[in-house]
Amino acid sequence: MFNTLTLRKIANFSFAAILGGSIAVGTLLLLLLRDYEQIIADQQLSKSAYEALFVLKYDTERLLTTSDLEKQTHTLIQSKEEFNKRFAVLTPSIGDKKEWFQFRNIVLSELEKIEILLKDENFSKQNMMEKSLLRRLGEGLNANENSVYYIKIRDLNNNIAYLKQYEDFLLDELYTFQFNNTSQADKHIAEAKLMIIWVIAITFLLLIVLAYIVSRTIKKAENNLLGIQVNLRIALAELEEKQKILVSQRDILEYSAHYDSLTDIPNRLHFVEKLTQLIGRHKDTSEPFAVWFIDLDRFKEINDSFGHSIGDRVLQEVAIRLNEAIGKESIARFGGDEFAIIVENAQNFHDTEVIIKRFLKMLSDPLMIDSYEIFITCSAGASFFPKDAHNAEELLRNADSAMYQAKAEGKNTYKFYTQEMTQRVYERLTLENSLRKALSHDELILYYQPQVDMSRGEIIGFEALIRWNNPEIGLISPLKFIPIAEETGLIIEIGEWILEEACRQMMQWRSQGLNPGYIAVNISAKQLIHGNLEKVVPALLKQYRCNPDWIELELTESIIMNNPEYSKNILTQLSESGLKLAIDDFGTGYSSLAYLKNLPINKLKIDKSFVDNLPYNQADGEIVKSIIHLCKGLQLKIVAEGIETEAQGKFLLQEGCPIAQGYYYFRPLLASQIPALLDSPWGGNKGEKSEEKEKPYD
Ligand code: C2E
Ligand code: MG
Ligand code: MG
Numbered sequence: 001m002f003n004t005l006t007l008r009k010i011a012n013f014s015f016a017a018i019l020g021g022s023i024a025v026g027t028l029l030l031l032l033l034r035d036y037e038q039i040i041a042d043q044q045l046s047k048s049a050y051e052a053l054f055v056l057k058y059d060t061e062r063l064l065t066t067s068d069l070e071k072q073t074h075t076l077i078q079s080k081e082e083f084n085k086r087f088a089v090l091t092p093s094i095g096d097k098k099e100w101f102q103f104r105n106i107v108l109s110e111l112e113k114i115e116i117l118l119k120d121e122n123f124s125k126q127n128m129m130e131k132s133l134l135r136r137l138g139e140g141l142n143a144n145e146n147s148v149y150y151i152k153i154r155d156l157n158n159n160i161a162y163l164k165q166y167e168d169f170l171l172d173e174l175y176t177f178q179f180n181n182t183s184q185a186d187k188h189i190a191e192a193k194l195m196i197i198w199v200i201a202i203t204f205l206l207l208i209v210l211a212y213i214v215s216r217t218i219k220k221a222e223n224n225l226l227g228i229q230v231n232l233r234i235a236l237a238e239l240e241e242k243q244k245i246l247v248s249q250r251d252i253l254e255y256s257a258h259y260d261s262l263t264d265i266p267n268r269l270h271f272v273e274k275l276t277q278l279i280g281r282h283k284d285t286s287e288p289f290a291v292w293f294i295d296l297d298r299f300k301e302i303n304d305s306f307g308h309s310i311g312d313r314v315l316q317e318v319a320i321r322l323n324e325a326i327g328k329e330s331i332a333r334f335g336g337d338e339f340a341i342i343v344e345n346a347q348n349f350h351d352t353e354v355i356i357k358r359f360l361k362m363l364s365d366p367l368m369i370d371s372y373e374i375f376i377t378c379s380a381g382a383s384f385f386p387k388d389a390h391n392a393e394e395l396l397r398n399a400d401s402a403m404y405q406a407k408a409e410g411k412n413t414y415k416f417y418t419q420e421m422t423q424r425v426y427e428r429l430t431l432e433n434s435l436r437k438a439l440s441h442d443e444l445i446l447y448y449q450p451q452v453d454m455s456r457g458e459i460i461g462f463e464a465l466i467r468w469n470n471p472e473i474g475l476i477s478p479l480k481f482i483p484i485a486e487e488t489g490l491i492i493e494i495g496e497w498i499l500e501e502a503c504r505q506m507m508q509w510r511s512q513g514l515n516p517g518y519i520a521v522n523i524s525a526k527q528l529i530h531g532n533l534e535k536v537v538p539a540l541l542k543q544y545r546c547n548p549d550w551i552e553l554e555l556t557e558s559i560i561m562n563n564p565e566y567s568k569n570i571l572t573q574l575s576e577s578g579l580k581l582a583i584d585d586f587g588t589g590y591s592s593l594a595y596l597k598n599l600p601i602n603k604l605k606i607d608k609s610f611v612d613n614l615p616y617n618q619a620d621g622e623i624v625k626s627i628i629h630l631c632k633g634l635q636l637k638i639v640a641e642g643i644e645t646e647a648q649g650k651f652l653l654q655e656g657c658p659i660a661q662g663y664y665y666f667r668p669l670l671a672s673q674i675p676a677l678l679d680s681p682w683g684g685n686k687g688e689k690s691e692e693k694e695k696p697y698d
Helices: 004-065 069-094 098-118 133-143 147-258 268-282 299-306 308-326 349-364 392-408 419-438 478-488 490-511 525-530 533-543 557-562 564-576 593-597 618-634 646-655 671-679 688-694
Strands: 289-296 331-335 338-343 367-369 372-374 378-385 414-416 444-453 458-470 474-476 518-522 551-556 580-586 603-606 637-641 659-661
Touching: 004 069, 004 098, 004 133, 004 147, 069 098, 098 147, 133 147, 147 268, 268 289, 268 331, 268 338, 268 378, 268 392, 289 308, 289 349, 289 392, 299 308, 299 372, 299 557, 308 331, 308 338, 308 349, 308 367, 308 372, 338 349, 349 378, 349 414, 378 392, 392 414, 392 419, 419 458, 419 478, 419 490, 444 490, 444 671, 458 478, 458 490, 458 671, 478 490, 490 518, 490 525, 490 533, 490 551, 490 671, 518 580, 525 557, 525 564, 533 551, 533 564, 551 557, 551 564, 557 564, 557 580, 564 580, 580 637, 603 618, 618 637, 618 646
Parallel strands: 378 414, 458 518, 518 551, 551 580, 580 603, 603 637, 637 659
Antiparallel strands: 289 338, 289 378, 331 338, 367 372, 444 458, 444 659, 458 474
């Protein structure tokens, strides 16, 4: 109802009203008091005049009874003067009371008359001696004294009586005046009192009203304050809530900044921070600890074969096992399929080896994801503080190099860092740099490894295998530089060169009247996707007038399954151009047989790993037999790779795989060695056998 502004207005108004009222009432009171004072003063004067008149009257009466008339006359004159003086003082207050002056004048004139009479000789000292006027009057009446004397006394008596009468009139007037004055003063006092009472009452009322308003306003203000307090409390609670949310968001952010969202274990950032702290703590004591860098083997194939959601589940499962084996705070996922471990208190290789072995053992149990049973292995590398490095970055880099070495040595193993590994990495970098010049410097060479029909003892075709003849290092294996070429993208250019060289070589041999059958050319993953093969290959065939039958393309299962739909599209186009397609290293990658069935494949090459232990390893034997059986069912040609012994060849021949490629028959040969070979019995007797070779797929 009221706000503080209204309250202030009301208070100001009330104070102004009280002040104004007080001033007005004060003025009125002052006026009243001034009148009152005047009345009191007038009353004093009239009282004084009254008293003087009263004395005068007394002295007048005493004239009648005194025996010393002379003295009394003197007293009377004094009283008259006194009265006259006092009446004169009173005169200004009398106003227009004419009667008073009349009475006074009569009194004064009577007094004068009496004075004159008293000066009469009859009232000489002698005569007047010891006799009052009344006595003389009585005596005179009784003794019938001298009549003049008697008349004089009687006159005097009459005059005195007359004077007394007027003195009484005047006394009455003065008394009335006094009485009126008193009542008027009382009236003034009463009015003043009433006024004061009114003022007090009104002030009191105003104060009550003001107090009421103030209390209401205070109440209202209190309510407002309470409301504000409540609002403040709500706002405070909201603020606290928001703060909590912010804190939790910060915690979440902090968590997501330091933890991997997929596996819920620490991420690289967290790991590196922890590692840096650990190094800080161990700096002074130089107490050793180890860092493991782990990379899953062939994870890309899992992703490509089963899809990314299964791939994610595999990573989660690996993280769970890692956590169980080591503990959450000592492990991390670095992204992709890379993980890392810190092994504190690792005094020697053995201490840390125990840890990684425990994890590898746990990982060896197949992962059951949905209906899939997935086998996974990993490669790991360790580096030690302070032996191998003094900072986190270097420790990790060295552990990574060791892991890389483990990969290079066949995967599913672990390695400890050595300085030579850094040397190898350095070499690899150097290799990468010189590979860029290899093509323009004519340092690449194709070797040709014959594929033989064991039943006829005859070469039916060749696989082109690249070598890099580095002027400083010598002959470098494709296993070493093809991955680098893949990573750097140089493979596209190199791949085209290989295809062209194969076509050129084929046509050269053919022009020499030789029949080398076909040349199989290896195609890399990047080449299949980015090499524009469906155009490049037909163009080359056309350019060299090379029969498409004479060129075969080899692709691994993994390469195809990297991008199945796209691969199928390109392979179909290549197949439609008349080219033959072979699956290389069959059995080592993840592939869907159902999918393979839909591809325009002509040949499978059984991987060397299945051949290695033939004929003694029963399992490998069974696998090989199955593959042969499968090829027959799907009407695919079949080649066995890596035949190194006669027994292996016999087993394969016996099981229905007569085509072989291996050191037992021929190592990869220089192009210059081939014409002589084709001229040998391995080249076949001209005629029927060359025809056979010309139609290797029929
Ligand atoms: P791949 O295509 O499976 O080639 C067969 C590899 O097995 C060749 O190794 C060959 O020399 C080797 N080999 C053949 N018979 C035997 C044997 O009896 N015992 C042993 N131990 N090895 C045998 P190479 O030439 O070192 O090639 C290795 C891999 O490098 C090839 O495997 C292929 O994947 C790749 N490669 C080779 N040349 C090329 C190429 O021109 N282009 C592409 N993209 N990759 C190539
Ligand atoms: Mg091959
Ligand atoms: Mg192979």
